[in-house]
Amino acid sequence: MASNSSILKSRWISFLVPLLAILLSLVIAAIIILSIGQNPIKAYSAMIEGAFGSRLSWADNITKMTSLLLAGLAVGFGFRAGVFNIGAEGQMAMGGIMAVTVGLGLGNVPPAIAIPITILAGMAGGAFWASIAGWLKAKTGAHEVITTIMLNWIAYHITNYLVSGPFAVGAGVPKSPEIAKSAQLPPLLTVQASSIPSGIIIAIAAAIVIYIILEKTTTGYEVKAVGFNPYAAEYGGISISKNIVLTMAISGALAGLAGALEVMCVHHRIFGAFTSDRGFDGITIALIGQNNPIGIIFSAFLISSLRAGSNAMQTIGVPDDIIVVIQGIIIFFVAADRIIKTWIIKISNIGKKKTIENIEGGEEA
Amino acid sequence: MTWLEAIFSAFASPLFYKLTILSALPLVFSAIGGVFSEITGVTNIALEGIMKLGAFTAVAFTFLTGNPWVGLFLGMLSGLILAFLHAYVSIEWSANQIVSATALILIAQGVVGFLMKPVFGQEGQSDFVTKIPTVKIDAIKNIPFLGEIFGEISAFFYIAIVVIIGSWFLIYKTPLGLRMRSVGENPRAADTLGINVKGIRYFGVLMSGVLASLGGMYLALGDIGQFQEQMPAGKGFIALAAMILGNWNPIGAMWASILFGAAEAMNIQLQTLMDLPSEIKALLNLLPFVLTIIVVGGFVGKTRAPAADGVPYEKE
Numbered sequence: 300m301a302s303n304s305s306i307l308k309s310r311w312i313s314f315l316v317p318l319l320a321i322l323l324s325l326v327i328a329a330i331i332i333l334s335i336g337q338n339p340i341k342a343y344s345a346m347i348e349g350a351f352g353s354r355l356s357w358a359d360n361i362t363k364m365t366s367l368l369l370a371g372l373a374v375g376f377g378f379r380a381g382v383f384n385i386g387a388e389g390q391m392a393m394g395g396i397m398a399v400t401v402g403l404g405l406g407n408v409p410p411a412i413a414i415p416i417t418i419l420a421g422m423a424g425g426a427f428w429a430s431i432a433g434w435l436k437a438k439t440g441a442h443e444v445i446t447t448i449m450l451n452w453i454a455y456h457i458t459n460y461l462v463s464g465p466f467a468v469g470a471g472v473p474k475s476p477e478i479a480k481s482a483q484l485p486p487l488l489t490v491q492a493s494s495i496p497s498g499i500i501i502a503i504a505a506a507i508v509i510y511i512i513l514e515k516t517t518t519g520y521e522v523k524a525v526g527f528n529p530y531a532a533e534y535g536g537i538s539i540s541k542n543i544v545l546t547m548a549i550s551g552a553l554a555g556l557a558g559a560l561e562v563m564c565v566h567h568r569i570f571g572a573f574t575s576d577r578g579f580d581g582i583t584i585a586l587i588g589q590n591n592p593i594g595i596i597f598s599a600f601l602i603s604s605l606r607a608g609s610n611a612m613q614t615i616g617v618p619d620d621i622i623v624v625i626q627g628i629i630i631f632f633v634a635a636d637r638i639i640k641t642w643i644i645k646i647s648n649i650g651k652k653k654t655i656e657n658i659e660g661g662e663e664a
Numbered sequence: 665m666t667w668l669e670a671i672f673s674a675f676a677s678p679l680f681y682k683l684t685i686l687s688a689l690p691l692v693f694s695a696i697g698g699v700f701s702e703i704t705g706v707t708n709i710a711l712e713g714i715m716k717l718g719a720f721t722a723v724a725f726t727f728l729t730g731n732p733w734v735g736l737f738l739g740m741l742s743g744l745i746l747a748f749l750h751a752y753v754s755i756e757w758s759a760n761q762i763v764s765a766t767a768l769i770l771i772a773q774g775v776v777g778f779l780m781k782p783v784f785g786q787e788g789q790s791d792f793v794t795k796i797p798t799v800k801i802d803a804i805k806n807i808p809f810l811g812e813i814f815g816e817i818s819a820f821f822y823i824a825i826v827v828i829i830g831s832w833f834l835i836y837k838t839p840l841g842l843r844m845r846s847v848g849e850n851p852r853a854a855d856t857l858g859i860n861v862k863g864i865r866y867f868g869v870l871m872s873g874v875l876a877s878l879g880g881m882y883l884a885l886g887d888i889g890q891f892q893e894q895m896p897a898g899k900g901f902i903a904l905a906a907m908i909l910g911n912w913n914p915i916g917a918m919w920a921s922i923l924f925g926a927a928e929a930m931n932i933q934l935q936t937l938m939d940l941p942s943e944i945k946a947l948l949n950l951l952p953f954v955l956t957i958i959v960v961g962g963f964v965g966k967t968r969a970p971a972a973d974g975v976p977y978e979k980e
Contacts, residue, residue: 335782385766431957439961439962441961442960444709445908446957446960449898449954449956449957449960452950453950453954456950457947457950459943464943467943586763618777618778618781618787620775620780621774622774623770623778626774627767627772627773629767630770631764634764634767635759637757637758638753
C-alpha cells in the first residue's frame with residue numbers, strides 16, 4: 300500500500316489524470332460519432348486542420364483562447380478557495396455591458412487613457428456581479444452554484460433588454476453601437492484578413508499575476524487556506540466570509556475582463572448571448588489545468604483548439620456539439636479521478652508484480 | 665391597463681391559477697426528485713441536464729413510434745441512466761458531486777445538441793409530436809371557476825398528485841423512508857444499524873433521475889408537444905431552489921413550486937394583459953430568477969439540509 304500512495308503523491312499524477320480523461324473522452328466521442336454513421340478519424344483530422352491548418356485558423360484559435368483563458372482562471376481561482384463559480388458566464392456579460400457603457404462615451408479621450416478605463420470598467424462589472432453571490436454565500440450560506448446560475452440568467456436577460464431597448468442600434472440582430480475607436484484594442488498582428496488580438500497578452504499576463512497572487516502573497520495563502528480547510532483557517536484567524544467575498548470578486552473581475560476584451564478586441568459591441576457558453580468552458584479548462592494558472596494557459600489552448608476545430612468538423616457533417624460532450628466526459632472523469640487513479644495503480648502494479656512475487660518466494664524459502 | 669389593474673385582473677381570472685399549476689408542474693417533479701437524492705445524502709444539481717435529456721428522448725421516441733407513452737417510458741429510462749452515472753461515481757468513488765453533476769449537465773446538453781439533426785433533421789427544435797393527452801372530467805368541469813382550472817388538464821397533473829402523495833408517504837410513513845432519512849443524516853450510525861447505505865443512496869439518486877425526467881417531459885410532451893433545444897431554460901435550478909425552500913420535504917417542495925409557478929404565471933399574464941414594449945417583456949422574464957436568488961439567499965426563512973448531504977461515505 301505504501302508504494303500505491305507514493306504513486307498517487309508523485310507530481311506526474313496531476314498531469315496523468317486529466318491527460319487520460321482527455322484521451323478517454325476522445326475515444327468515447329469517436330464511438331458517438333460512429334453511431335451517426337460518420338468517420339471519427341475524418342472528423343478529428345478536420346478538427347485539427349480547422350484549429351491549426353491556416354493563418355486564419357490560428358487567428359481564430361488565439362481569439363477564442365483569450366476569453367477562454369480568463370474564464371478558466373476565473374473558475375480556477377474560485378476552486379482554490381473552495382468556491383465553485385459557475386457564474387463566469389454572467390460575469391463576462393456584465394463585464395461586456397460595462398465596457399460598452401463606458402467605451403461608448405470615450406471618443407475624445409486618448410487611447411492611453413480610454414483603454415485602461417474600459418478594461419477596469421469591465422473588471423468592475425464582473426467583480427460586482429460575482430460579489431453578489433459571494434456576499435450571499437458568506438452572509439446566508441446560499442450555495443454559490445445556484446445563485447451564480449441565476450445571476451447568469453439575469454445577466455442574459457439584462458443583455459437582451461439593453462440590446463433591444465436602450466442600446467439598440469441598426470436593423471437585424473439586436474446589438475449595441477460600436478464603442479469609441481480610442482477604446483478599441485488594436486490587433487497584435489495582422490496577416491492578410493486574419494488578425495491576432497492583443498488581448499491574449501493581457502490574458503497571459505493575468506494568468507501570471509494570479510499565479511503570483513496565489514503562490515507569493517498573503518492573500519493567496521489565505522485564499523488557499525480557506526479552500527483547503529475553512530474551519531482550520533478560521534481557527535487560525537483568517538476570516539472565511541471576507542475571503543469568500545474577495546475570492547468571488549477577483550474571480551468575477553477575471554471573467555469581467557474576458558467580457559471587456561471580447562468587446563474591445565473582437566466585436567467592439569455587445570449583442571444577445573455574446574458570451575456563448577464560454578463561462579461553462581471555463582470549468583473544463585480550470586479542471587484540466589488542475590486550478591493552476593500556468594496549467595490553465597495550456598488547457599485554455601487545448602479547449603480553444605477544440606472549439607476552433609469544431610467549426611471545421613461541422614462542415615463535414617459532424618455537429619460541433621460533440622465538443623460539449625467531450626468536455627462533459629473530461630469533467631466527469633476528473634470528478635471521478637479515483638477511477639483513473641485506481642487504473643494507474645493496477646497498471647503500474649502489473650509491472651511490479653514479478654519482482655514482488657520473487658521477493659515473497661525468496662522469503663518463504 | 666396599469667400595472668395594478670393588470671395584477672388584479674390576473675388574480676381574478678381562473679386562467680392565472682391554471683397557468684400557476686401548469687408552470688409549477690415541471691418544478692414539482694424535479695424538486696421532489698431533488699428531495700429523494702438529497703435526503704439520502706447525495707446532492708444532484710444535474711436536474712437541469714436530466715430534464716433536458718428526458719424531454720429530448722421522450723420526444724424523439726414519440727416522433728419515431730407515434731406513441732407518447734412509449735416516449736414517456738424511454739424518457740424516464742434516460743433519466744435513470746444519467747442519474748446512475750452520478751450515483752456510481754458519487755457513491756462508489758467519492759467523486760466531487762457538484763463537479764460530477766456539472767459534467768452530466770454538459771454531457772446531456774452535448775448529446776442532445778449532437779443528435780438534433782440526425783433525429784429531427786434540424787437544429788433548434790423538433791417537429792410537433794403527439795402529446796400526452798389531457799384528462800377531461802365533466803363533473804369537475806361544470807363547477808364554476810374551479811371547473812375552468814381543473815376540468816380539463818394535462819395527465820401530468822394527476823401523475824404529479826400521485827408523485828406528491830406517494831413520495832410523502834414513502835419518505836415519512838414507511839421503513840424505507842426512515843432508512844433514507846437516517847442515511848442522509850448520519851450514514852455511519854445507519855451503517856452500524858445494518859442499513860445498506862450504498863443501496864439506499866442509489867435508490868435516492870435513481871429516483872431523482874426518474875422524477876426530474878418527468879419534469880422535463882412535461883415541458884415537451886405535456887405542454888407544447890415539441891422539443892426545443894433551449895429547454896428547460898434554468899428550471900432544473902429553480903427546482904433546486906424549490907427543494908430548499910420546501911425544506912427537503914415533498915409537500916414543502918410542492919408549495920414552493922407553486923410559488924415559483926405563480927411568479928411565472930404572473931409574468932405570462934402581465935405580458936398578455938399589458939401593452940408593453942417587447943424589450944420590457946424580455947426584462948420581465950428575469951423575475952423567476954430574482955425570486956430564486958431571494959429564496960436561496962434565505963430571505964424567506966431558515967431551512968436545514970440533511971446533515972450528510974453531499975458528503976461521500978466510506979466504510980472504515
